[in-house]
Amino acid sequence: MTTTAVRKEGPAAVTPPPTVGSHLRGYWGRVRGGDIGALPAVLGLIVLCTVFSVMRPSFLTAGNFANLFTQGAAVTLIAMGLVFVLLLGEIDLSAGFASGVCAAVLANVATKAGYPWYVAVLAAILTGVVIGTVLGFLVAKIGIPSFVVTLAGFLAFQGIVLMLISGGANISVNDEVLVAIANRNLPPTLGWALAAIAIGGYAAVQLLRHRKRLSRGLTTDPMAVVLARIGGLTLILGIAVYILNQERSRNVLINSLKGVPIVVPVIAVLLIVWTFVLQRTSYGRHVYAVGGNKEAARRAGINVDKIRISVFVICSSMAAIGGIVAASRANSVDPNTGGSNVLLYAVGAAVIGGTSLFGGKGRVLDAVLGGAVVAVIDNGMGLMGYSAGVKYVVTGVVLLLAASVDALSRRRASASGTR
């Protein structure tokens, strides 16, 4: 056998209790073996932020920090949905314009028909569900490659957006609540309260799991690692909320501008919900299984077609939420909502964050980290005065870089046997 460890009597998996050192060595071993996860995105984020801060001090202001969130929100939300599709090794090229269609539905229902905001939001998300169901059906039941189905969707939805806003004029979104989503901030105290709840919740989950596993005699991460995770989250959230609660208005007499942008808790809640679904439910387990080995999943009694349709539904619904945020930020919907580079930025965000294009590997958090990278490039290059052309080229290069990292780490992993 390749494993040298032949132990004495006892259960199969009794290993010496892990220490901080062995935990770190294990992590480093996985990274070297090609399982790098979100490491490139995190390193890239640090490098980019350092470079931009040095070149343009205005990058490092509270105002710009808040801008990053509102600028990147729509793309990040769409990318979160795309992760599900990518996990199956499929692609959804129509997600950008699907978000445009949903935004147009939102504007029509809220502004033209005058319904309250929640009806409009519901209508937009329902539109996303319908779009996803149709796409998923065509892919899973008819058997058309997702690339072709969603390419057709890309074209058709572009047309539907045009038709919904009657030929090119834009529809403004004036509803107070809808505008607030991407343009208003939480009161500073509420920001602190939510951060405290998030940290408390995370700590409770981590500590409870640790205790439960210990009491059952299963191997656990060392307590120090668990505490370090909780401490890390506390540090990051604390600093972020502190900065966002600074006054960022240029003239305080005219208006005060401080607090966590409302999109941040929106993204955070969706991140928690989808992470829970993927990591802690059998549905999520089955998504990974279908992405890893479709035939094995089928033999295990998993309804593969249902899983395939469902990921497209999730993707298009998340695109709808992205569309709502985009419409809110622009205060209007025009023929280009969800168009131009939105989809490519979203796919880029997911891949840069560490989601594999080959399926079976990825997390919703990847989309958020990758979305941050894309937003930082877009924002920082804008501050440095580069044209849109240069920004596109750089983002394209970064996406290629991320895809190469994905492909190379996969090759390395198959060589070292960790994938």
Add this chain to the structure above:
Amino acid sequence: MSATPLLELRGIDKSFGPVQVLRDVALAAHAGEVTALVGDNGAGKSTLVKCISGIYPADAGEFLFDGRPVSINSPRDAATLGIEVVYQDLALCDNLDIVQNMFLGREKHSGLVLDEPTMEQMAAETLAGLSVRTVKSLRQHVSSLSGGQRQTVAIAKAVLWNSKLVILDEPTAALGVAQTAQVLELVRRLADNGLAVVLISHNMNDVFAVSDRVAALYLGQMVAQVKTTDITHSQVVELITAGRSGNLGLTGEPVTAGNGAGPADTTAGGVR
């Protein structure tokens, strides 16, 4: 040796369109024994296994499980009876860990949430029960396992569900010498734990190393089912290639075999 076989098939026929793949096949698998199912390519081994596991419905014939007649129309029926098949191509997901693979499609829950500690414990107990000590951690991805370890996980997955009959489709085909020995040891242990095991194999060494009985298929007919101790290596090869060997196997012309298989079975499979 128990008197009634755990699984007994009688007169199984199966055709695909004009091609008759199985003709009046009888097979018995006893609890606590390894029954080797041998036969050349195209003899119908895989089809027979698929009939037992409910993937193909048999055209005619009887299934007796523990002595009472049952019908197996879907993989779920087979699973309910306690029949598990370990396929040649493993059917494991590389991107999931050992526990996740063993419980795939049958996860344990507490409420809405997956009950990971329970699953991990059950997996550990199952592997310990099979005296498997070669995996480092139950939480390592299956992709990081060697061929033998993967086969071990696939077999452990099959026995996790209190199964009574485990069918192994060429479990050693892709393995090296040491790993083959390890898997065969595991197969033997399954039978010693009281399970009925059907082992499909092309490898005579494997067959003679672990099996208690040999069942030989030749062109869709069961030509012999005998105790392994009563037969020699070359006799098995003759049965596989020619359908007869001395007084074993087909008595008549192989072409008119429909009625030839019956008597052959009584001489071969009866009390010896």
